[in-house]
Every structure is written in structure tokens, then in C-alpha cells.
Amino acid sequence: MNSIDGLLSRRAALGVALTALPPKPELPGTGVAIVTGSDARPGVETMFGLRPGDAHVIRNAGGCVNDDTLHSLRLSQTVGGTSEILLVHHEDCAALGDPADDLRACLIRLRDNQELPHTDVVRGFVYTRGGALREIRPERAEN
Template sequence: MSATDHLIHANSVYVETFPGARPLRPKLALTIIECMDSRLDTFAALGLQIGDAHIIRNAGGLITDDVLRSLALSQRYLGTREVMIMHHTNCGMTGFDDVAFRAQLAADSGVEPGWDVPGFTDIEDQVRKSVSAVRSCGWIPHRDEVRGFVFDVAAGRITEVTV
């Protein structure tokens, strides 16, 4: 059985106890921006329930144009007001070579990517840069409550980064 087949089966079990639709707007008026890393169980780690917050995930939890687009929609149309940025220890983007990666993609496909995937070396510095990027974006109306954290993947603990 493939991984997708396993998930389809798990969904049929889930449907039997599905509680029904929830409100469109996140209950906590919160958006969390974080890495796509499969080790992050955001709901359990932060005591969240389905419907509490928007969660935007990408490689490294970096503040890209697409993240800002999603955050602008989250705030302007779906009522969120706070932003939690959560990077993590032992991230695959630490020391990532964007230039080599994009060159390999171009060599393999014949098409140069129109985007980049910048790596970083200092996780706390990257959190500060991410918070600054959100706070300085004019598309985002609620920028006072933007806070940054590092999640320790070995201990499950979050630590706030002073900005």
C-alpha cells in the first residue's frame, strides 16, 4: 500500500468521527509561519485545535512573497491580527546552498527558477530577519503583534527571540 493509499484509508476512519464544519475565521485571530519540516507537530506543541489559527509553512519558514500574500489575505479577509514566526533547530535550510540548488534545477530541466531558496547560518538571526520582514510589509495591516520563536526539535520547547 502506498503512503497516499494509507492516507485515503485513514480519511475514511476520520470521516466517521468528523465533528463537522468549523468557522472560516481562525478562533485565535492568529497566523503561525513555520517550516514545512515533518518533525513539527504545531498543534500538539502549542496546544492548538483545528480552527484556532492559520498555519503557513514552507522550506525554512522563510518570509517569501508567497508567505506575505497568504498573510495579507489572512489578515485582510479572514480576521487574523497576530503573527507567530517559528523557526526550529536542526533545520535543513541551515547552510543550504541556494546557488548550487538553482543551478542543478536549471541543468536538470533547462529552465532557470524565478525564485530563490536562501539558506541561513544563524537561526536566531533568521528569526529576527523574518519578524522584521513582516513588520515592514505595508500589505500587512496588523504588525504590532509579530513575535519570533525557535522550536527545539530535540526537546519540544519554544524559546522567544528578542527582536
């Protein structure tokens, strides 16, 4: 049996009712969109105690804010009703040299973006090897 067949067997054991879609789309309960990497180790759903429907989770290599991420965030905000953005990078990331430096650049790119309706609440954290969250703030001169 391959891994996909194994996942399908697990799903069958859980029962279809556990993953049924609501009849109409619902807005995320927290109003938060989380941008994180594609690494399976830091499970943001578990990390923040999320249930299905609590937040939009956008994943890509390194959790980087690129054009695709911005497009997903625009949809999350304009169609999905989110208004806050949480970025989560992690130590030992194979896609990034320095997760904290990349996170600072991502935070600035989001806060300065003119196409996103909501950039007032944008925060970023590095998930450490020990399991802690360390908040990263952009370093830029205020005018």
C-alpha cells in the same frame, strides 16, 4: 499500498464527519496566523494545542518570510480576520544555516512591512531539540 492510500484508509476509519467544513467560513478562533517550516517534526498544532479552526498555519521551507508568505499573511488578515503573527523556526533545520538569525530578519521584515494591516503583535520562537520554545527578538537600533 502506497502512503497516500494509507492516509486515505486512516481518514475512512476516522469518519467523514470529523473533517466536514462548516457551511460558511469562520474566522480563526485565536486570531493568530502561524508561519512555520514544512518539516513534519515540530507539529505546531500539537505544540500549541490547536484544534481545526483555531489558527491559520502557513508552511514553507524554513518558515521563511518570502513574497508568497506575505501574500498568504495579507489574505489571512484581510479575509481571514487574523491580527497577530507567530513565527516558529526550529533547530536542526535543513533549509537554514542559523534559525535564530533568519528569524530575526523575518521579524524585522514583517514589522516593517507596509502592506500588512496588522504588524503590532509579531513574535518569533525557535523550537529547540529538547522541545522548548526560545523567543527571539530582533536586534536593531531604536531611533
